[in-house]
Amino acid sequence: MVLLAKEEQQKKDYSFLLRTLLIISLSYIATGLSQNGFLCLLPFIRxxxxxxxxxxxxxxxxxxxSATLLAIFSGNIVDKLGPKKNILVGIGCTGIVLLFYGISPSYQILLILAIFAGLGWSIMTPAVIKGTVIVSPSEKEAFFLGIVQASYNVGSxxxxxxxxxxxxxxxxRMSVQTIxxxxxxxxxxxYIFYPVQKVNNKDNNINVRDTVAILESENHVEEAKTLSFKDSLLTILKxxxxxxxxxxxxxxxxSEGSVVSHFAVFLSEDLSLNPVIAGFCFGTLYVGGIIGLIGWGWISDHFFKKKRQIGLFIISLVIGVMFLLFSFYFNTPSINPFLIIVSSLLLGLGSIGWSGAYFAVVGELAGERHAGIATGLALVFIxxxxxxxxxxxGYLADLKGNYQYSWLFFSLLIIAFSYLFLSRKRI
Incomplete structure (x- = not known):
């Protein structure tokens, strides 16, 4: 009877885990569609x-x-209120701002609205990571984070x-109103369908952690309320x-900021692709990101669990090499479109697919109690x-008249930075 009861509890825990990850993933799909889908429209806006x-x-x-300035504070808010409410606020803020994007009379107004769009993303990212970390089995945390992060790229x-x-x-404008x-x-x-359930895992090998256990169990709620923002931040900094x-x-x-901001324009202008093909290549970038998020997470869990910095070093080298490769395309009279597609895939593998493995390290080092504010601090630097x-x-591209120097300079910067911080095992 005890064995049957344990098996039944395990099935319920897995069901709860999958339902929670499904809702979080769908929410992140909408976020990726809204934010990076808009970036594909920049050639039209330009x-x-x-x-x-x-x-x-x-x-x-x-x-x-705004996303940078509020990252730590939004992480602290997520620690106190939990993922459910913050996902509602994050996506809701993004949707409202997009409505105003569609009626923006000038680019200056659009830039002002972008500040408010950043508020939504500032709340959304730690909410999604927090929600995933506290329901995922610890031995598969990077893998599940990779899957959830990949859903963002599915939307993109x-x-x-x-x-x-x-x-x-x-x-x-009508495209923006639709998303x-x-x-x-x-x-x-x-918000309506986000699962809320308390799970007792003391005798459970699955180690599924309740989506709101940290924030809704009485002990953790009291700790979250009494522990000040300053104390939480000092704990992280130590x-x-x-x-x-x-x-x-x-x-x-x-790496990600430079690619997502300029890649669509680079494809349509420097490589002379029409907007539809450029959009397809931009989408291929996110296919690579999806593969990277899941693949790097799996590799991190299985091969670098005790030395995850090695995995991050490999990812950074992939990014640097692909940036360098794109700088050489300008010396080629005619570039095969298939090569551009494959290169976009590999570029996305690193520059978009890094976050699952990265945030697994952040969550692991911070612990469940401080996962939100630690994510917020990491996001400040990111x-x-x-x-x-x-x-x-963009400045280097305007100086040259194309993006060749931009790719070259940033490739050297990324490779040098990764060597200084990772190759000597300083982490």
Missing amino acids: EEFDLTRVRIGYYSTSFFI LAGASLLPLLAINLGW AAFALLTALLA NKSLFRICILGILFGV RTGMLLAPIGF
């Missing part, structure tokens, strides 16, 4: 407002200003594939290994890179 490459980069910078892929087609036929409606609907459904990993986030922020990279990448 044409309407007659923008330089540097001014294109201003959009990502405006977006990441869908946006990259569909929105340029909608923009060609209906205009970019805004989808985001708001998803926010409502996620953890030298965790703090170094957070600093490392600058590297990944630079988004600092995302904040600065688009402007620098």
Whole structure:
């Protein structure tokens, strides 16, 4: 009887785990569709407002200003209120801002609105990571984080594939209004159907942790309320290994920020691809990201569990090499489109697919109790890179008249940075 009861409890725990991850993943799909789908429309926006490459980069910078400044505070809020409410706020904020995007009369207004869009993402990311960390078995945490992070790229892929087609036929403004409606609907459904259940795992080998156990169990709620933001932050800062990993986030922020901000324009202008094909290649970037998120997470769990910094070093080298490869395309008279697709896939494998393995290290070093604020601190460094990279990448492109120097300089920067922080096992 005891064995049967244990097996039944295990089935319930797995069912709860899968339902929670499904809701979180669907929420992140909507987020990826909204945010990165919009980036595929930048060639249309550039044409309407007659923008330089540097001014294109201003959009990502405006977006990441608020996302960076509020990252730690939003992580602390997630620790106190839990994932469910914050997912509602995060997607809801994004959807409302997108509605205003569609009626923006100038690029300056759009940049101001981007600051508010960053607020939604600032809340959404730690909420999703927190929700995943506290329901995932510890031995499979990186893998499940990779799956959830991959759902963001599924949304990005869908946006990259569909929105340029909608923009060609209906205009970019109607495309934005469409994804805004989808985001708001998803926010409502996620809040209604997000599972809430208490699970006792003391005698359970599955080690499934309740989605709201940390925040809703009486002991943890009291601890979360009495522990001040300052005390939580000081605890994180005293953890030298965790703090170094957070600093490392600058590297990944630079790589992802520069790619997602300029890749669509690079494809359509420097490689002379039409918007639909450029959108397809941009989508391929996120296919690589999906493979990377799941693959790097699995590799981290199975081969680098005790030395995860080695996995992060490999990822950073892949990113640096692919940036370097794109800088050589300008010396080729005619580039095979298939080569561009494969290269986009490999670029996404590193520059988009890094976060599952990275945040698994953050969550592991911080522990469940501080996972939200530790994620927030890591995001400050990541988004600092995302904040600065688009402007620098675009500035170098304007100086040269194309993106060759941008790819070359950033490739050397990423490889050097990864060597200094990872190769000597300082983490």
